[in-house]
Amino acid sequence: MTGTGPPGAAPPASSPARMLGRALMRRCPLCGGRGIFSGWLHMRDRCPTCSYRFEREEGFFLGSYAINLGITEALLLLLGILPCIVILASNPDAGLGPVIVGGAFAALAAPIAFYPLSRTIWVAIDLMLRPAASHEPTDRD
Ligand SMILES: [Zn+2]
Numbered sequence: 001m002t003g004t005g006p007p008g009a010a011p012p013a014s015s016p017a018r019m020l021g022r023a024l025m026r027r028c029p030l031c032g033g034r035g036i037f038s039g040w041l042h043m044r045d046r047c048p049t050c051s052y053r054f055e056r057e058e059g060f061f062l063g064s065y066a067i068n069l070g071i072t073e074a075l076l077l078l079l080g081i082l083p084c085i086v087i088l089a090s091n092p093d094a095g096l097g098p099v100i101v102g103g104a105f106a107a108l109a110a111p112i113a114f115y116p117l118s119r120t121i122w123v124a125i126d127l128m129l130r131p132a133a134s135h136e137p138t139d140r141d
Contacts, residue, residue, distance in 0.1 A: 013131050019124040026116050028052060029124035030132055036120070041112070043119050052132060054123050064122035071114045075106040 014022075019029040028036050033049025046053050055061060080103020087094045 016124075016128045019127055020121065023120035023124040024117065026120055029120060029127055037116055041115055043116065054119075056126065056130075060126070061119060061122065063125065064118040067121055068111055068114055068118035071118065072107065072110040075110045076103055079103055079106040 023029045028047040031050035083099045
């Protein structure tokens with residue numbers, strides 16, 4: 001940690017764009033530290049660099065589920081529903097097999113693919129709305 005505050009204190013606040021950029025790189029939105037995931041689907045409880053506790057309250061990650069659902073629905077719309085409408089508008093007898101396969105793939109793969117990003121993006125959004133208090137990183141449960 002490179003903060004100028006007391007040892008164990010939260011890093012200085014970053015701009016929203018910087019926190020979102022860190023989140024998109026699967027890094028800690030607060031400090032930019034790496035290694036916040038121990039696997040594709042497992043986010044550590046705390047940042048290994050700044051010790052920031054990601055789940056600030058019970059049910060905290062409900063927002064990340066909403067982000068993941070929104071991304072999945074958008075991809076399903078783009079890869080499944082819109083192509084069906086376009087194809088059927090131009091040829092009502094056209095086969096929709098490839099489009100249905102694309103939509104099904106989007107519906108199954110997108111939630112897994114975007115799971116880590118939805119979590120880090122949600123942490124970044126929460127930090128924008130409720131900046132980390134100086135006592136948060138070192139308070140252990
Ligand atoms: Zn951190």
